[in-house]
Amino acid sequence: MMLRNSLVAATALAVPLLAPLAFGHAGAQAAEISISCGAVGIELELCKSGADAWAEKTGNTVKIVSTPNSTTERLALYQQLLASGADDIDVFQIDVIWPGILGNHFIDLAAYSQGAEEAHFAPIVENNTVGGSLVAMPWYTDAGLLYYRKDLLEKHGRPVPATWQELTETAKYIQDAERAAGMDTLWGFVFQGKAYEGLTCDALEWVDSFGGGEIVGADGEITINNPKAIAAFELAGSWVGEISPDGVLNYAEEEARGVFQSGNAVFMRNWPYAWGLGNSADSPVKGKIGVTALPRGGPDGKNTGTLGGWQLSVSKYSAHPEIAADLVMYLTSEAEQKRRAIEGTYNPTIAALYEDEDVLAAAPFFGDLYETFTNAVARPSRVTGTKYNRVSNAFWNASHDVLSGKSDAATAMADLESELKRIKRRGW
Ligand code: GLC
Numbered sequence: 015m016m017l018r019n020s021l022v023a024a025t026a027l028a029v030p031l032l033a034p035l036a037f038g039h040a041g042a043q044a045a046e047i048s049i050s051c052g053a054v055g056i057e058l059e060l061c062k063s064g065a066d067a068w069a070e071k072t073g074n075t076v077k078i079v080s081t082p083n084s085t086t087e088r089l090a091l092y093q094q095l096l097a098s099g100a101d102d103i104d105v106f107q108i109d110v111i112w113p114g115i116l117g118n119h120f121i122d123l124a125a126y127s128q129g130a131e132e133a134h135f136a137p138i139v140e141n142n143t144v145g146g147s148l149v150a151m152p153w154y155t156d157a158g159l160l161y162y163r164k165d166l167l168e169k170h171g172r173p174v175p176a177t178w179q180e181l182t183e184t185a186k187y188i189q190d191a192e193r194a195a196g197m198d199t200l201w202g203f204v205f206q207g208k209a210y211e212g213l214t215c216d217a218l219e220w221v222d223s224f225g226g227g228e229i230v231g232a233d234g235e236i237t238i239n240n241p242k243a244i245a246a247f248e249l250a251g252s253w254v255g256e257i258s259p260d261g262v263l264n265y266a267e268e269e270a271r272g273v274f275q276s277g278n279a280v281f282m283r284n285w286p287y288a289w290g291l292g293n294s295a296d297s298p299v300k301g302k303i304g305v306t307a308l309p310r311g312g313p314d315g316k317n318t319g320t321l322g323g324w325q326l327s328v329s330k331y332s333a334h335p336e337i338a339a340d341l342v343m344y345l346t347s348e349a350e351q352k353r354r355a356i357e358g359t360y361n362p363t364i365a366a367l368y369e370d371e372d373v374l375a376a377a378p379f380f381g382d383l384y385e386t387f388t389n390a391v392a393r394p395s396r397v398t399g400t401k402y403n404r405v406s407n408a409f410w411n412a413s414h415d416v417l418s419g420k421s422d423a424a425t426a427m428a429d430l431e432s433e434l435k436r437i438k439r440r441g442w
Contacts, residue, residue, distance in 0.1 A: 044072075044073045044074050044075075044337075045074055045075075045333070045334040045337050046074070046075045046076070046077055047074055047075070047076050047077070047104045047105060047334060047337055047338050047341050048076070048077040048078075048079055048102065048103050048104050048105070049061070049065055049076060049077070049078060049079065049103070049104065049105040049106075049107070049326075049341065050079045050080075050081050050092075050103050050105070050106050050107050051065075051078055051079070051080060051081070051107055052080075052081060052083065052088070052107055052324065053080045053081070053083060054083050054267055054268060054287065055268070055271075055287045055288070055290075055291050055358065056287075056290070056291065056357075056358050057287070057358070057360075058078070058080055060353075060354050060357060060358050060360070061078060061107075061345075062078050064344075064345050064350050064353070064354070065078060065341065065345065067344075068340075068341050068344040068345065071344075072337075072340065074337055074341075076341070079102075079103055081107070083266060083267070083268060084210050084211070084212075084266055085109050085210065085211040085212065086210040086211045087210075088109075089109070089112065089115070089211075089403060092106060092108070092112075092116060093115075093116070096116060096119040096329065096331075099331050100331060101329070101331045101332060101333055103329060104328060104329055104332040104333075104334060104335075104337075104338040104341075105326055105327070105328055105329070105332075105338050105341055105342055106120070106326070106327045106328075106329060107153070107324050107325070107326060108150055108324065108325050108326070108327050109211075109322075109323075109324060109325075110138070110141060110155075110156075110321060110322060110323040110324065110325065110392075110395075111211075111393055111395035111402055111406075112395075113141060113142050113143075113144050113149050113150055113325070113395075114144060114395055114396060114398075114399040114400060114402060115395075115399075115400055115402060115403060116149075116327070117144035117145070117147070117149040117150075118144070119327075119329060119330055119331070120147075120149040120150065120327040120328060120329060120330060121147075121149075121327075121328045121329075121330055121332075121335050121339070122147035122148055122149070123148045123149070123150070123151055123327075123328065123339055123342065123343075124147070124148040125339075126336065126339035126340070126342075126343060127148065127151065127343060130151075130343060130346075130347070131148060131151065131152075133348065133364050133365075133366065134151075134152045134346075134363045134364055135152065135155065135363050135364075135365060135388070138152040138155060138323065138325075138363055139152065141392075141396065142325055149327055150325035150326060150327040151325060151326050151327075151342050151343065151346040152323070152325050152346060152363035153323075153324050153325055153326050153345065153346050153351075153363065154323055154324055154351065154354065154360040154361050154362065154363060155321070155322070155323035155361045155362075155363050155387060155390075156285045156286060156287075156321070156322030156323045156324075156361060156390075157285075157286070157319035157320065157321060157322065157361075157383075157386050157387050157390040158215060158216065158219050158283055158284070158285065158308055158319035158320045158322070158390075159283070159284065159285065159286060159288075159305050159306070159307065159308065159319060159379075159383070159386070160174075160181075160281060160282075160283060160305065160306050160307065160308045160309065161274060161281065161282040161283075161284060161288060161289075161292065161303055161304070161305050162174055162280065162281050162282075162303065162304050162305075162306070163279075163280050163281075163299065163302055163303060163304075164302055164303060164304045165302045166188050166192070166280055167184075167188075167280075167304075170187065170188050170191060172184045172187065172188065174304065174306055175281075175309050176309055176310060177309050177310050177311065177312055177313065177315065178220065178223065178224075178246075178249055178250075178309045178310070178311055178312075178315075179249065179312060180309065181203065181281060181309050182202075182203075182249065182252065182253065182257060184202075184280070184281075185201075185202025185203045185257040185280050185281055186202055186256065186257050188200075188202065188280045189201060189202040189257060189280060199278050200278055200279070200280070201257065201258060201259050201273065201278060201279045201280070202256075202257030202258065202279070202280050202281060203253060203257045203258050203279065203280065203281040203282070203283075204258060204259070204262055204265060204269075204270040204273045204274055204279045204281070204282045204283075205258070205262060205265070205270055205282065205283040205284075206265055206266055206267060206270060206283065206284075207254070207258070207262040207263045207264070207265050207414070207417050208263065208264050208265055208266050208269075208414075209410050209411055209414040210266065210410060211406060211410065212266050212267060213410040213413050213414060214320075214393060214406045214409050214410045214413070215320040215322060215393070216283055216320075216413075217247075217250070217409065217410070217413035218320050218391060218393060218409075219283070219308055219318055219319060219320050219391070220246040220247065220249070220250050220311065221238070221242070221243045221246045221247075222316070222318045222320075222391045223246070223308060223309065223310055223311035223315045223316055223317065223318045224242040224243065224245055224246040224311030224312065224315050225242045225311065225314065225315055225316065226238075226240055226241075226242035226243030226244075226245070226246055226311075227240065227242075227243065228391060228392070228393075228394055229393070229394050229405065229409055229434075230394040230397055230398055230405065230434070230442075231394075231397075232397060233397075234397050234398075234438075234441075234442050236431055236434045236435060236438065238409070238427055238430055238431060238434065239427040239428055239430065239431035240427075242311070243427055244423045244424050244427050245311070245312075245423075246311055247413070247416045247423035247426065247427065248422075248423045249311075250413075250416065250417060251416045251417060251419070251422070251423055253417070254417050254418065254419070259273075262417075263414065263417060263418055267284060267285065267288075270282055270283070270284055271284055271288050271291065271292070274288070274292070274299070275288075275291065275292050275297055275298065275299055276298055276299075277298045277299055283308065285322060286305075286359050286360070286361050286377070286379075286380075287358060287359055287360060289303075289305055289359045289377060289379065290357070290358050290359035290376075290377070305379050305383075306379075306383070307319065307383060307386045317386065318389075318390070318391050319386050319387075319390050319391070320390060320391055320392075320393065321390035321391060321392045321393070322390075323361070323363070326342040326345060326346055327342075328342060346363075348362075348364050348366070348367065351363065351364055351367055352367055352370060352372070352373060355367060355370075355373045355376065355377060355380070356372055356373060356376040356377075357376075359376065359377045359380075361380065361387060368380050368381065368384055369381075393406065397442060398438075398442045399442055401437055401438070401442055404437045405434060405437060408430055408433045408434055408437065409430065412426045412427070412429065412430040412433075413426075
C-alpha cells in the first residue's frame with residue numbers, strides 16, 4: 015500500500031515455537047502481529063524487546079513498525095492508514111489525546127482484558143473508554159517536568175526556581191556568568207518550541223501554572239483569552255534569543271534533550287524518559303542533574319505538568335484481533351511496565367508500581383513527584399472530541415507566533431479565541 019515505503023519496518027525475529035499460546039488463547043493459530051512503536055529515546059528498543067519476549071513465549075512472530083517521533087506526524091500517518099481500512103498494523107501505540115479521534119477504528123479490549131484495566135489509574139482507563147468500549151489499554155503515562163543542572167545551581171548559589179519568573183532570572187544569570195567564563199555554548203532554558211503537539215503541552219503548562227485555565231473548560235467553554243493566560247505568554251515570549259536559542263522554535267523533545275544532555279543548558283522542560291537517558295553511562299551530565307515539578311506562574315500560581323502518555327489499541331481491521339489483544343495485554347502488564355520503568359524511566363500506569371522498591375531505586379522521582387503525575391493537567395481532548403487536533407493546532411500556532419515575536423500575547427490570545435469559536439461552530 016501507498017504508505018508502506020514511508021514506514022521503517024523491521025521484522026523481528028522470534029522463531030515460531032510449537033508451544034501453545036500462553037495467556038489463555040490456546041485455540042488460536044500462531045500469526046505474525048505488527049505493532050507500531052514510537053522511537054523517542056530508547057522507546058523502540060524497549061518495545062522490541064518486550065514484543066520479542068511475548069513472541070518467544072507464545073510462538074507468534076512480531077513485526078515492529080517504527081513511526082515518526084512527532085506526535086502530530088504520527089497522527090496523520092495513522093489517520094491515513096486507518097481511513098483506508100488497511101490491515102498493515104495490528105497494534106497501534108496511541109497518544110492519550112487520541113481515543114476520541116481514532117477510537118472507532120479499534121476493538122473493545124474489555125473482551126480480552128479479564129478486568130486487568132482495574133489495576134491501572136482510573137482516569138486513564140476512563141479516557142480510553144469511548145462509547146462504553148475500552149479502545150486502548152494504558153501503557154505508560156507522562157507529565158512535563160523541570161530538569162536542572164544541580165552542579166551549576168550549586169556553583170552559582172541559586173536555589174531550584176519556584177516560579178517561572180525566577181527560572182527566567184536564574185537561567186539568564188547562570189548563562190551570562192558561564193559564558194563570561196568561556197562556556198559560550200551554554201543556554202539557560204530549552205523546551206519544545208516547534209509548532210506541533212509538544213508545544214501545546216508546554217504552553218498549556220505555562221497557562222495552567224498562571225491559573226489561566228485549560229484552553230477549553232470541561233464544560234466546553236473557550237477560556238483561553240484571559241489576563242492570566244496572556245501574562246504567561248508575555249513571559250514565555252521573552253525567552254527566545256535571551257535564555258533560549260532561536261533554534262528552540264524548531265525543537266521537539268529529542269532536540270531539547272540533545273542540548274541539555276550534552277551539557278549546553280541549565281534548565282530543560284521534558285518528559286520522564288529524559289531522566290534515564292540523562293543518567294546513562296555515556297551521558298556527559300550523568301549525576302549532575304535534578305528533576306522536579308515545573309515552576310509556578312508567580313507566587314499565586316501552581317505547579318503543574320501536562321498529562322501525556324501512550325496506550326495500545328488493536329485495529330478493527332486486524333486479521334488476528336485475538337492474538338493482537340494478547341500482545342497488548344502482555345505489554346501493558348505489571349511485569350512489563352516494571353521492566354520499562356527500570357530500564358527507561360517510563361512511568362507505569364499501575365499505581366502499585368510506584369511503591370515497588372526496584373522501580374523507586376531506578377527512578378526515585380516516581381515517588382517524590384507522585385502528585386505531579388496523578389494531578390497532571392489534561393489537554394481538552396475529551397471535551398473537544400474529534401475536533402481536538404484542530405483545537406491543538408490553533409493553540410500551538412498561536413503559541414509559536416508569540417515565541418517567534420510574530421504576535422504579541424494579547425493579540426495572539428484574542429485571535430486564538432476567534433479561531434476556536436470558528437472550530438467550535440455547531441458544537442464540539
Ligand atoms: C509525549 C507525551 C504525549 C504528547 C507528546 C507531545 O510523547 O506522552 O502525550 O502528546 O509528548 O510531543
